[in-house]
Amino acid sequence: MLTPEQARKISLIEVLLEEAEEQRPGMVQAPPEQAALLWSEDEIRRYFNEQLSATGTSSAIGGGNAPLDGAETSRLLNGPVGQSLTPPRPPPAAPVSARCSPELLARWFPGLPLSGTATPNPRARILAFHSAGNAEDMWTSEGTGPRRSPSPLLEWCRVNRVELLAVQMPGRGSRAREPFITNAQAAAQALLPVVTPLLESSAGVSYAVLSHSFGCWVAFELLRAVRAAGLPQPRVWCLSAMPYPDVPYDKRPWRRQRTLDDTDFKEEMRGWDVNEVVFTRDMWQLYEPILRADCTVFDEYELQPDASYDRAVRQASGGNTVEGPPPLEPFDFPISAFWGNQDRRISRGLVAPWARYTRGGFTLREIAGNHLWPINNRQAKATWLTELVSALETALV
Structure with a gap:
């Protein structure tokens, strides 16, 4: 051990x-x-x-180990709009045939080349959204050395010519020099022009969406934007470990990060099953700003109803946000949802109301793991990825 x-x-x-x-x-x-x-x-x-x-690269990887103070964290979280930042050199452009900027593709989906799923003529595509504090490699990496674990999802994608496009949010990895996005709607609007050429009917490629935890509300807002733009909808959305989007503030089982000092924020993160390694001095310098930024996304999130939404139906239901209609037109694609039976934050009762957001069918499955089962539980992750593959097989192949 x-x-x-x-x-x-x-x-x-x-x-x-x-x-x-x-x-x-x-x-x-x-x-x-x-x-x-x-x-x-x-x-x-x-x-x-x-x-x-x-290899001729000036590295900043090992330098600058001084702890980030409050002012630096604030700057990273709330960098001025329009601030001139030079992003790191992006990885090689993925061989995607649709009309889109190679630079944008490489910036938003840096793990595509390493995932082994890039193909000139994909049969289908998957958009995947990572959890808070993490990055796209929770989907595209199988690990290294003693921690390597083959991914049923990646293996299935490679065999079936399905391209896995795992979103990399700004402020981490290859986008570490970019300011964070701390609003789900803003993230969706930034991503929409990137994915539009991939989703247009003329591209002729169907797609699915995967998301875990905080990534679910970003994915949800992107799917709303996709529908509003008249773009094709996914064949299926598989979401996990996140409450329904109109959950009232007083029903959210977490404390807002902006109210917490360093000690309390660490305890809050432990409640989300973040690995203790993250709280060591060097690792905390890396992860604390990312976690605070990502927590802000769901701390401050407020669902804005569709402009065309008829409130009479909702008022007739007594405004019940669990049993009543959602504050927008339900989607037509199926939703497959998952919850962890050891999750100390997100219970089955918080995930089940996602059923209100689709007319295309809803399934809810239990995973034997805590909130971060994709990160800290190999068996739970393998079971979950196998379930995802089953849903994708039905929807895409």
């Missing part, structure tokens, strides 16, 4: 390897598997710095 120190070093290697791959795709080799057992954290950082120096 790994010690906490070894687990922390494995996580550090994965973070540095991802950042190195984004800077110099295919040029930096992972350190030997025994590095997590024998090397110090400084030696691990030195290895990556030397690797990047040898």
Whole structure:
């Protein structure tokens, strides 16, 4: 069994390897598997710095280890609109045949080349949204070394020529220098022009949507924007571990991050089953600003009803947000929802009301895991991904 120190070093290697791959795709080799057992954290950082120096890249991976103070966190969260930021060099453009900017594709979907699902003529596409504090690699990576775990989803995509487009939100990974987006509607509006050429009827490619936790409300707002723009709808949406979007503030089982100091915020994150490794000094410097930004998205989220929504029906139901009609026209595609039976935040009762948002059929499945089962429970993740593949097989193939 790994010690906490070894687990922390494995996580550090994965973070540095991802950042190195984004800077110099295919040029930096992972350190030997025994590095997590024998090397110090400084030696691990030195290895990556030397690797990047040898490939002609000036690395910032190992530098700047001073803790972020409150002013710096505030700047990262609330950078001025229009601030001139130079994003890191994007990875190579994915071979997508639709009419879209290679730069935008690479920025929003940096994991496509590494996922092994890129294809010139995809049979179908999947849009996937990561959870809070995480990145697109929760969908596109199978891990490295002792933590490698084959993904039933990626294997199915490769066999069936299905392109997995995992969204990378700004402020992390290859987009670390970009300001965070802390509003679900704003995220949807930023993403809409990127995905429009991929979803247009002329593209002739069907698609599905996957989302976990915080990514569900971003996906929901994008699907509303897609429908408003007259674009084709997905064949299925598989969502997990997030409450229905019109859940009242007083029913939300979490504390808003803006009310919490560092100690209380860490405790709040523990309630979401965030791994203890994240709270170590070096890792917390990386994750605290990301988590605060992502928490702001769902802390402050308020569903805005469709302009054409007829409120008479809702008023007749007594305004019941669990049993009554939703504040917008239901979708026509099926929704497949999942909840974790060990989740201390999101219960079955908070996920089940998503059924109100579709006329296309609704299923609700239980997963034997906590809130972050895709991150910290291999068996639960494998079961969940297999269930996703089953839903995708029915909808797309």
